[in-house]
């Protein structure tokens with residue numbers, strides 16, 4: 114083995130160690146105040162995270178992130194360390210249970226649950242255990258004003274689900290939106306429930322909005338909890354490059370197995386889950402280009 118190669122391997126080993134060390138040393142949950150704001154916080158439990166806003170008239174919480182775990186109890190205790198003001202709202206980011214289950218402790222405190230109308234309809238149909246049914250539904254837009262804070266709930270169309278809200282704090286120039294604009298990461302597994310090509314249209318709409326910081330539903334590599342427009346542009350570029358490469362593979366008759374083996378996107382090799390999830394993301398685009406699914 115050449116000296117160059119040995120050095121290269123050491124660098125790779127160090128990167129892997131850093132990522133593993135972060136996962137091993139991070140406490141089970143933590144609350145972080147968003148720098149430069151007076152009242153915006155991120156509650157993280159395991160690898161999920163949720164935004165909450167504290168005002169003198171009450172708290173606006175979002176996803177309880179409590180699927181088969183006591184996250185909401187910890188979430189409420191963390192809020193109570195900051196304020197005794199009532200928790201007025203719990204707003205669901207979208208309909209997926211790993212983000213919205215476990216909200217009962219918030220309901221018991223009298224919080225009003227809000228979600229996009231498609232999320233409310235789906236929850237009412239499926240009646241998943243431990244998911245509080247939303248009290249109120251949002252269609253295209255709703256603005257919540259509480260204690261001097263304004264929070265917009267915006268629907269920009271179908272993307273990672275048909276019920277994803279973009280929650281925007283216009284004064285703070287922060288958005289919270291979950292699972293479809295990951296930080297330096299591929300899309301999740303086979304992109305179940307994802308609408309193509311609508312997701313690209315939605316990304317363009319979000320990029321055109323007035324905001325500076327993005328809070329996603331999961332931290333990125335190294336535990337990074339907040340992104341920027343650069344992350345949104347990178348997420349869009351990844352989908353466009355993936356789509357173009359899989360379209361070509363489809364035309365060459367390579368879907369599924371040969372496409373999953375041959376399509377590489379070296380520009381995105383540093384994305385989280387590039388190794389395990391790229392072939393699954395390719396499968397999703399094979400279905401789109403091959404069958405119009």
Ligand SMILES: [Zn+2]
Pocket residue numbers: 207209273274291292
């Ligand atoms: Zn999701």
